[in-house]
Each structure stands twice: as C-alpha cells, then as structure tokens.
Amino acid sequence: MRYPATLSLFLLVASLSLAGLPPARAGESPRPVAFTPPPDREIPAGPFGDLVRKGEKIFTHTGRYAGKYVGNDLTCESCHLDRGRKPYAAPLWGAYVSYPRFRSKNMKVSRLGERIQGCFRFSMNGTAPPLEGDTIRSIVAYSFWMAKGAPVGTPLDGTGMLRMAPPAHIPDPARGKKVYEARCALCHGADGLGTFSGGEVGFPPVWGPRSYNRGAGLAKVAKLAGFIKMNMPLSKGDSLSDRDAWDVAAYVDSQNRPADPRKKS
Ligand code: HEC
Ligand code: HEC
The missing domain is CATH 1.10.760.10 (Cytochrome c-like domain)
Structure with missing residues (x-):
C-alpha cells in the first residue's frame, strides 16, 4: 500500500519513537511513571487536614516540634528538599507507595513508619519515636496526602535518590x-x-x-x-x-x- 509522503513520515516517526520505548516484558522492571503531588490548597479542612499540616510542621521544623527525638541540627527537609516534594531527594510521595518493603538493613519487611523511625535514629542522630505516637502518625498522614492520586504498584520517577553509575576513578x-x-x-x-x-x-x-x-x-x-x-x-x-x-x-x-x-x- 502507498501512503502520502506526510503520512509515511508520521508513521516512520511514530515507529521510531515506539522503538525507543519497548513495552516492559515479564521479568523486567516496569518503566517509572511521572507524578506531581497535589498543591497545598488541596489539603482538606477537618481532622485529616489538621494531621497533615502537623506532619508538615514536624517535617520542616523537626527540632521545634519533635525535639525530644532529634539529636542534631538537621530537619527532615534538610535532605528531603522542598518539604519532601522534590524528585531525587527521596520525596514523600514516592516513599508512601514504596512501603511495606523489604530492607536488608534490618532484614525485615518494614512499614513506612518504621522507615521514618530509621531516619530519626541515623539521619537525625536521635531516637525512634513510638510507631503509634503522634509524631510518626502525623508524618505518615503528610506522606499519604502527598501521594494522593499516585499509581500504586509501579515505580514513580524521582523516587529515592539518584543511583550513580560506578565511578570511573576511585573517589578522591x-x-x-x-x-x-x-x-x-x-x-x-x-x-x-x-x-x-x-x-x-x-x-x-x-x-x-x-x-x-x-x-x-x-x-x-x-x-x-x-x-x-x-x-x-x-x-x-x-x-x-x-x-x-x-x-x-x-x-x-x-x-x-x-x-x-x-x-x-
Ligand atoms: C541527613 C539526611 C536525611 C535526613 C535529615 C532525613 N533523611 Fe530520610 N532519608 C535519607 C536518605 C539518604 C534516605 C534513603 C533514600 C534512598 O535510599 O534512596 C532516606 C529515606 C527516607 C524515607 C524513605 C524514602 C524511600 O523512598 O524509601 C522516608 C519516608 C524518610 N527518609 C523520612 C524522613 C523523615 C520523616 C525525616 C525527619 C525525621 C528524615 N527522613 C530525615 C536522608 C535523610
Ligand atoms: C546556596 C547554598 C548552598 C550551597 C552552595 C550548597 N548547599 Fe548543600 N544545602 C543547602 C541547604 C539550604 C540545605 C538544606 C535544604 C533545606 O533545609 O531546605 C542543604 C543540604 C545539604 C545536605 C544535606 C543536609 C546536611 O546538612 O547534611 C548536604 C549533604 C549538602 N547540602 C551538601 C552540599 C555539598 C557537597 C555542596 C557543594 C557541592 C553544597 N551542599 C552546596 C545549601 C547549599
């Protein structure tokens, strides 16, 4: 069959761009999907919204609102930039849909709250707040809200931190x-x-x-x-x-x- 020139060009471009994106096959990890967390103005009024806002306060002013669990001068936001929203700075929306997950660090399937406890202990050089206490509950609520509308069961682009290719030289x-x-x-x-x-x-x-x-x-x-x-x-x-x-x-x-x-x- 003959196509008009513009249509065959279109088909060529379409097949080339498809060639760059082969469908994920069984056994391969699925391709990451882009996600943007909802804007602050969508935080609802009422008890759920209150818990979300409390979680955000603890996240950005950790020493002030959760001081007894903090042993240094960092806040959660020092590393999880832009209030936990920035891709490749371990954003909370990416974290929320990644747990429970197996972690070799403690050889068990961890819940999100347990992962947060880990950051208190090591990154904040402090102590783990109780899993069912206010501090963890608020940060989990903030993470849950930030992941609103995110697809589950597929990796989100920008989750975690960048995994560098092995260095060409021994780091100096x-x-x-x-x-x-x-x-x-x-x-x-x-x-x-x-x-x-x-x-x-x-x-x-x-x-x-x-x-x-x-x-x-x-x-x-x-x-x-x-x-x-x-x-x-x-x-x-x-x-x-x-x-x-x-x-x-x-x-x-x-x-x-x-x-x-x-x-x-
Ligand atoms: C000194 C930097 C630093 C600070 C401060 C810090 N974290 Fe983290 N956090 C990390 C790193 C690094 C990871 C691991 C990311 C990865 O493996 O890709 C992480 C992982 C996480 C994860 C899991 C992310 C994922 O995608 O698996 C959560 C949730 C989290 N931190 C919450 C917190 C909370 C809440 C605080 C404050 C109490 C905090 N972090 C403070 C560096 C930090
Ligand atoms: C323009 C100022 C600025 C420059 C330049 C800068 N940083 Fe940062 N850095 C920050 C701020 C601010 C934060 C915390 C972000 C927040 O709280 O929102 C941060 C966070 C960090 C953290 C995580 C928190 C901690 O204290 O451990 C590390 C590690 C870090 N920077 C390393 C570096 C390195 C390495 C360089 C140079 C390549 C660098 N920074 C250059 C401003 C800067």
Missing part, C-alpha cells in the same frame, strides 16, 4: 576538598558546621557533632554522591560532573561525625 577526598571549597563552603561553611541565625539553622552542618551519624544513608559515599549530583549546590542540581560529585562526597564522608549507634566503641 583530596580533590573533593577543592570542589567543596569552590562550590559548597559558601553556604555550609569551610568547617562544614553550617550557619545559624537566632537559634534556627540557616545552612545545615554537613559534618561534625551536629550532623547525620555514620549509620545514616548519606554516610555511604555512593548515596551521598547521588544526593549531591541531583541537589547541590542548592537550586543548581545536576551542575557538578559525576567525578566532582563522587570526590566531594568522599571528602564530606571522610570528616568527623557522630558514631553509628548500633556499634559499640
């Missing part, structure tokens, strides 16, 4: 120090200890006694490199080369920070 902390001084010290301080004004943290500490501990996700160089690559310098994500991201991550994670609470020393 000495070179990373130069990257740090040029691209990071301005905000986090040459001493890595962050900045404060009026008792509130301005730029959070990236090492030292008031940062995340050695049991935290970001204490792994690969995880930190992926976080930095997509998110730092703040609002200039994806501007460092992979090599700079690996080296600066190796430098930051070679500095002093609180011990892993699971290890007696």
Whole structure:
C-alpha cells in the first residue's frame, strides 16, 4: 500500500519513537511513571487536614516540634528538599507507595513508619519515636496526602535518590576538598558546621557533632554522591560532573561525625 509522503513520515516517526520505548516484558522492571503531588490548597479542612499540616510542621521544623527525638541540627527537609516534594531527594510521595518493603538493613519487611523511625535514629542522630505516637502518625498522614492520586504498584520517577553509575576513578577526598571549597563552603561553611541565625539553622552542618551519624544513608559515599549530583549546590542540581560529585562526597564522608549507634566503641 502507498501512503502520502506526510503520512509515511508520521508513521516512520511514530515507529521510531515506539522503538525507543519497548513495552516492559515479564521479568523486567516496569518503566517509572511521572507524578506531581497535589498543591497545598488541596489539603482538606477537618481532622485529616489538621494531621497533615502537623506532619508538615514536624517535617520542616523537626527540632521545634519533635525535639525530644532529634539529636542534631538537621530537619527532615534538610535532605528531603522542598518539604519532601522534590524528585531525587527521596520525596514523600514516592516513599508512601514504596512501603511495606523489604530492607536488608534490618532484614525485615518494614512499614513506612518504621522507615521514618530509621531516619530519626541515623539521619537525625536521635531516637525512634513510638510507631503509634503522634509524631510518626502525623508524618505518615503528610506522606499519604502527598501521594494522593499516585499509581500504586509501579515505580514513580524521582523516587529515592539518584543511583550513580560506578565511578570511573576511585573517589578522591583530596580533590573533593577543592570542589567543596569552590562550590559548597559558601553556604555550609569551610568547617562544614553550617550557619545559624537566632537559634534556627540557616545552612545545615554537613559534618561534625551536629550532623547525620555514620549509620545514616548519606554516610555511604555512593548515596551521598547521588544526593549531591541531583541537589547541590542548592537550586543548581545536576551542575557538578559525576567525578566532582563522587570526590566531594568522599571528602564530606571522610570528616568527623557522630558514631553509628548500633556499634559499640
Ligand atoms: C541527613 C539526611 C536525611 C535526613 C535529615 C532525613 N533523611 Fe530520610 N532519608 C535519607 C536518605 C539518604 C534516605 C534513603 C533514600 C534512598 O535510599 O534512596 C532516606 C529515606 C527516607 C524515607 C524513605 C524514602 C524511600 O523512598 O524509601 C522516608 C519516608 C524518610 N527518609 C523520612 C524522613 C523523615 C520523616 C525525616 C525527619 C525525621 C528524615 N527522613 C530525615 C536522608 C535523610
Ligand atoms: C546556596 C547554598 C548552598 C550551597 C552552595 C550548597 N548547599 Fe548543600 N544545602 C543547602 C541547604 C539550604 C540545605 C538544606 C535544604 C533545606 O533545609 O531546605 C542543604 C543540604 C545539604 C545536605 C544535606 C543536609 C546536611 O546538612 O547534611 C548536604 C549533604 C549538602 N547540602 C551538601 C552540599 C555539598 C557537597 C555542596 C557543594 C557541592 C553544597 N551542599 C552546596 C545549601 C547549599
């Protein structure tokens, strides 16, 4: 059969773009789906909305609203940027639809609340709030609301942090120090200890006694490199080369920070 020229061009383009997107086959992981969380104005009035707003407050001002479980100067938002909405900064909408999930860290299928307890213990260098208490219940409600309308059972694009391809060179902390001084010290301080004004943290500490501990996700160089690559310098994500991201991550994670609470020393 003969098609008019424009139609055959259209068919060619259509088949080429389909060729780039083969259907997922059995045994392959499904392709990630894009998702945008709902805007704040859709938080409903009433008890559910109140719990959601409380969760957001704890998330963005963790020391103020859940201080007894916090052992450093970070908030949840220090890493889960844009109030837990930013893709590739482990957004809460992506987290909500990913649990319960098996985690080799504690060899069990964990609920979302248990995963949040983990961030309190390691990333916040604090203690786990009770699973059925107000703190976890509010943050779970905030996450649930943020995932409103998200498809379940299929991975969402931007969930978790970027998984870096293995580095071409062994990450070099000495070179990373130069990257740090040029691209990071301005905000986090040459001493890595962050900045404060009026008792509130301005730029959070990236090492030292008031940062995340050695049991935290970001204490792994690969995880930190992926976080930095997509998110730092703040609002200039994806501007460092992979090599700079690996080296600066190796430098930051070679500095002093609180011990892993699971290890007696
Ligand atoms: C120092 C950085 C940091 C801080 C602070 C932090 N987290 Fe996390 N969080 C991480 C990292 C890293 C992961 C793992 C992401 C991954 O594996 O892709 C994570 C994972 C999570 C997950 C699961 C995400 C997923 O997709 O599986 C949730 C939920 C979560 N954190 C909640 C919190 C809450 C609530 C707080 C505050 C109490 C908090 N986090 C504080 C770094 C942090
Ligand atoms: C323009 C200021 C700015 C620059 C430059 C910057 N950051 Fe950040 N960084 C921030 C802010 C602000 C946060 C916390 C975000 C929030 O609370 O909303 C943050 C969070 C972080 C965190 C997670 C929280 C913590 O304290 O551990 C790490 C790690 C980090 N930055 C590393 C870096 C690295 C490495 C560089 C250089 C490549 C860098 N940042 C450059 C402002 C900056």
